[in-house]
Amino acid sequence: MVETKKIMWMIKKDLLVLWRHKPRLISLFLFPIIMIVLFGYGMGGTINNIPVVVVDQSQGPLTDATLSAIKGNTLYDVKDITSDPTKGLQDVQNGMVKAAIILPTNYDNLNTTSQKSIVVDVDSSDQMAAGVIIPATEGIFNGINQQIAVQKLQANSTSAAAVTTNQVAGSAGNPFQSILNTVNLQINKLYGNISYLDFLVPAIIGMTVLFGCVFGMGEIVAGERERGELARLFMTPTSVTTVLGGKIISKLVQETGRGIILIIAAIVLFGIIINGSIVLTVLILMLGALCFIGFGIMISARVSSQEDFMQSVMPITMPMMFVSGVFYPIETMPWIFQKIAYIMPLTYVNDALRAVMLKGVGIGGIWIDVVVLIGFTALFFALGVTQFNRDI
Amino acid sequence: MKYAIETFDLTKKYDDFTAVDALNMKIDNKSIFGFLGPNxxxxxxxxxxxxxxxxxTSGTANVAGYDIATNxxxxxxxxxxxxxxxxxxxxxxxxxxxxLCADFYGLPEDLKVSRAEELMELVDIKYAQNKIVKQLSGGMKQKASVVASLIHQPDILFLDEPTIGLDPTTKRVLWDLMEELNSEGRTIILCSHDMYEVELLCDEIGIINGGILAAFDTPRGLKDTMINEQKDKKSSKNSDVIEIMDELRKEGGVEDSAAYDQLKDKIERKNRDLKELSVMISNLDESMLNHLNNIPGIHEIVEHDSGRLVMDIDSSDESVSLIISEIIGQGGNITSISTKDPSLEDVFMSVTTKYKKEGVDDG
Structure with missing residues (x-):
């Protein structure tokens, strides 16, 4: 026999509890909206607007046509057009753009018999962006190559002598080979062949540290407050700073250990290679952990139960995971999500970890990430400690 | 230091709700103080x-000579x-x-060990010292909690319903401990709903109701106050009746003066200090009952049933022994005797009910 009345009571009770805990209620509705907006608008599965720089070292109709083709493709977001190939490369190395498309000095000279070597310097540490840029760029220049070939063939049909000269100077084996191979695209993966797993691992480590620290602080601050264990400590002549200090160090040690185990597991099980310093990687991990611990303390400073803590952090941590470039490059997201990404500490942890682990850069290459993370950490701790409610 | 605790308009508000309203009380040093009040x-x-x-929220208090807000x-x-x-x-x-608690109080290592051993033995929990707390029974957890709270030898020990849900043996252990700590010169503040426990242990009692200190006295003092209040109430009612009777007499409404005087005397006797005496007499008969009815110390036999007599008697110390002597003199075989004073529970009910009524009236 189905005990309908009792089942109805259970439903009613749960709804009443939800109604009487407004933060939980708000979170219940807000959280799915945030998530669907992020998925729908932010990561709809297509990658567009990848920032690139174009280096044009010659002027003419072909350069104009090429620029027009690149700009007209929604895949690219041309951040700069320069004539200096070194600057283009530096922009990629500095992380300002994902690729530099370098057109050669003879690009607009259709009469030359030598190949036009176009170099594409790609930031291969961003595997997602690189994986899209390379075939797309190949496609564009294949098209351009065909157009040049057609133009040359048309020109050759009116000048048999020129064709003969071209045949001789080009390829002895195939008289049209030099025409067909006018454009030679060289893809230069700056950081070698990076697999999607290589790309994911630093961010997964960052994400694991985020959830470990934030939810862990919820348990050891909000949870202990709820169970009355914090009251026992606050009965003694002990400051909030001392109690929290102990908890922070304990959590930091745990999370650093967890991060190191993750790195070792990734190396042993999947052959991940760390191109940069392992010590620097661990230090970034610790800084990230400290920052997320501070975030956990800030949220738990005023809440009275673990459930309230969870409901308060979920609408922040879950979107943070999606907008901070764990799975997709930030630069390819709509501008609003890019802005949100830059106020999320996980963005800087991911960026710094990828820079060290994949690009092999030193502290000089990640100093902005480090400074921002220190700033976030200081802010979270200041708010957490000053706002901490000692009242039980 | 005369007072262990002194409060000065101590107030706590949660938004619009006042949980404690301008509390002023002084708790003697080295006493056991019972703090009562409804939930x-x-x-x-x-x-x-x-x-x-x-x-x-406002006001303050001195605890062990230090201000709670500044120190x-x-x-x-x-x-x-x-x-x-x-x-x-x-x-x-x-x-x-x-x-952990010892270190949070900054105890030196040797002292920490010796005190822990001593206290665990005192509450009989040493045998379970290596057990995980969540595996312990409620009583053992409470004993462990007491040890953790006493490890730094506090001058004042607060216990918030410490024996709730405990078996009688464990309760007794904690009561003995409280008395022992008090005999060592520590002040004990005991919050409890167990009136027997409070009456047994406490030197003074405060009853708080609706955030206001509604009563503060020794257990005996609280009971006496209640008896006096009841007497005053009764006396006031009887005086009103006598006043009406006198007016009736003046207006010539009384025909039988003797009956009138007898009735008036009976009402006036009700104003006297009375208490209830209950005696069980196995061979109670009519003649014994008639004899007792004429004893001056007995104001009224309220009830007699199956050998049990319930009487309102004068509250003087001699009246009980006089009545008992008379019963024995009449050959009565007494099997039990009891007098009824208001219990602490009566006092508690009276104080808290009075507040409720006033609250309704005010509201």
Whole structure:
């Protein structure tokens, strides 16, 4: 026999509890909206607007046509057009753009018999962006190559002598080979062949540290407050700073250990290679952990139960995971999500970890990430400690 | 230091709700003080303010000679608290919890060990010192909590319903401990709903209701106040009746003067200090009953049934022995005797009900 009345009571009770805990209620509705907006608008599965720089070292109709083709493709977001190939490369190395498309000095000279070597310097540490840029760029220049070939063939049909000269100077084996191979695209993966797993691992480590620290602080601050264990400590002549200090160090040690185990597991099980310093990687991990611990303390400073803590952090941590470039490059997201990404500490942890682990850069290459993370950490701790409610 | 605790208009508000309203009380040093009140009366909030777990909204208090607002750490060093909910770390052992508390109070290592051993033996929990707290029974958890609260030898020990849900043996252990600690010169503040416990242990009692201190006295003093209040109430009613009777007489409405005088005398006797005496007489008969009816110390035989006599008698010390002598003189075989004073529970009910009525009237 189905005990309908009792089942109805259970439903009613749960709804009443939800109604009487407004933060939980708000979170219940807000959280799915945030998530669907992020998925729908932010990561709809297509990658567009990848920032690139174009280096044009010659002027003419072909350069104009090429620029027009690149700009007209929604895949690219041309951040700069320069004539200096070194600057283009530096922009990629500095992380300002994902690729530099370098057109050669003879690009607009259709009469030359030598190949036009176009170099594409790609930031291969961003595997997602690189994986899209390379075939797309190949496609564009294949098209351009065909157009040049057609133009040359048309020109050759009116000048048999020129064709003969071209045949001789080009390829002895195939008289049209030099025409067909006018454009030679060289893809230069700056950081070698990076697999999607290589790309994911630093961010997964960052994400694991985020959830470990934030939810862990919820348990050891909000949870202990709820169970009355914090009251026992606050009965003694002990400051909030001392109690929290102990908890922070304990959590930091745990999370650093967890991060190191993750790195070792990734190396042993999947052959991940760390191109940069392992010590620097661990230090970034610790800084990230400290920052997320501070975030956990800030949220738990005023809440009275673990459930309230969870409901308060979920609408922040879950979107943070999606907008901070764990799975997709930030630069390819709509501008609003890019802005949100830059106020999320996980963005800087991911960026710094990828820079060290994949690009092999030193502290000089990640100093902005480090400074921002220190700033976030200081802010979270200041708010957490000053706002901490000692009242039980 | 005369007072262990002195409060000065101590107030705690939560938004619009006033949990404790301008509380003023003084608790003697080295006493056992019982803090009573119905659920939600403000007891726990007051205790939390006095133990610096919650900040007062206004007013302040001196605890062990230190101001709770300006010297909270000095207060914390001088006090210990056994909270309502056992707040030990449930995944640590008893010993680990005790050591943790000892270190938080800054005890030297040797002292920490010796005190822990001594206290665990005192409450008989040493055998379970290496057990994880969550595996212990409620009574053992409470004993462990007491040890953790006493490890730094506080001058004042707060106990918030420490024996709730405990078996009689464990209760007795804790009561003995409270008395022993008090005999060592410590002040005990006991919050409890167990009136027997409070009456047994406490030198003074405060009853808080609706955030206001509704009564404060010794247990005997509270009972006497209640008896006097009841007497005053009765006396006032009887005086009104006599006044009406006198007016009737003046207007010539009384025909039988003797009957009138007898009735008036009976009413006036009701104004006297009376108490209830209950005697069980196995061979009670009519002649014995008639004899007792004429004894001056007996105001009225309220009830007699199956050998049990319930009488309102003069409250003087001699009246009980006089009546008992008379019963024995009549050959009565007494099997039990009891007098009825108001219990602490009666006092509690009276004080809290009075507040409720006033609250309704005011509202």
């Amino acid at each position: 939600g009366a403000g007891k726990t909030t007051t205790i939390k303010m006095l133990t610096c777990l919650v900040q007062a 909270p750490n000095e207060v914390r060093e001088k006090i210990g608290m056994v909270p309502q909910l056992v707040s030990l770390y449930s995944d640590l052992t008893v010993r680990e919890n005790i050591d």
